[in-house]
Amino acid sequence: MTHSSSRFDDKIALITGGTSGMGLATARRLLAEGAQVVVTGRDEARLDAAVEDLGGADRVLAIRGDVANLADLDAMAAAIREQHGRLDVVFANAGVGAFQPNSEITETEFDRAVDINFKGVFFTIQKTIPLLSENSAIVINASWTLHRGLPNASLYSATKAAVHNLAHTLAAELGPKGIRVNSVSPGYIETPMFHDNVSAAAAAAVVIEVAAGRIGTADDVAAAVAFLASGEASYINGQDLIIDGGLVAALAGSTW
Template identity: 40%
Template sequence: MAKLANKVSLVTGGNSGIGLATAKLFHQEGAKVIITARSKETFEKAEKEYGTQFDVIQTDVSKLEDLDRLYSHIKNKYGKLDLLFANAGIAQFQATSDATPEFFDSHYNTNVRGLYFTISKALPLLAKGSSVILNASVLSQKGFAGSSVYSSTKAAVRSFARSWTAEIPVDAVRFNVLSPGPIETPIYDKLGLSGEQVQGMAAGIPIKRFGTSEEMAKIALFLASDDSSYIVGAEIFADGGMGQV
């Protein structure tokens, strides 16, 4: 039997990478899947390629009016949410001496503020027994040159999961965190790292390779399904051992 039969799920940033792989797997497991894409260009591309599989909504999570429009659509069309994968985020590396206020704000507006209100505005729609998965990163606890801004945003995400688990009844919503290590996704083209830095990162992973979006999707499915019913407020590292040894 499908693990997510008839569940209504939302995957933010579901138009590429980990989000897209997760949306596809959720769909295969019987869920009705809504995905968001940030820009007009990415929305139109996702709508053309995946519009028959998913309900695609253009949403910039850093804009509260976009979130209001997204949740109004979900309420009117589906009436509830059973699963939410808060995956949308940005990642760029800059040395602290080079980082501008604009660079700092862009990360915090999306990765922290955007995620926070993605969850808070979803609460009235989340059905009893729903599962929320927050996408963080192994870099929330492992230092890496140039990652100070990005890493701190992901540490905030981990903190949110703890606080929400303490605040919101667990029988209503389960909050857990998926923290990937380096994953082969389009986001690595935007990090500002040199080829040597990327190769060096891979060499420093005990498993000696980057992970795949499909591997992350399987963990998201586990956290979304009843298979993880006794896992609450936890952080699962899927990092090839990068942050563990």
């Protein structure tokens, strides 16, 4: 897909977890709109594949690292400073699924989800704030599950509620510096993580819950992230944009 808009000409954008799904789609969207992008991921082979998918290394800087590891985040920030000197957009997207009954969650599983979904987002932002230019934007990937209860999602939902609140508080803290902070809450989105956690039969069933009558795409989320990161959203701060086809707000298939 090509976009004629040049909203991100001369902008530098970081996308964590940028090797697949919503992260990769957002990197592709921002590149199409003029940005230079930095993508991160834990797997070198997937990073290489992402760079190839995005059209090569001319406008893409790939950095291997784990967002839950502060040394990796320090190295990431140093590499961005050396290559670009600044950032204009951060999409704190890296995350993992955690879906099981509350009674079955182990301390190891708890620590993994919190380390990546909350700690990783928290310190990604902390480490990149010194690089952010005036009139820059941070977008955090939250989830529709913070707005409506979902069985077997107590741990996942709690981590997403934490980063949603982080968007509120950091909007207040960073606003005087000219930095906006918002979050997006995707619903059911066609990504590798979705299919890792939802069977084909279950995926067909959940469509019935969506007023739009379909599962969302990674491009749907990328478009929303691009809007929130752009100057068109210059007076939107501390908000959460739900991208769910009406899953939370509308009762699908209801008739009188």
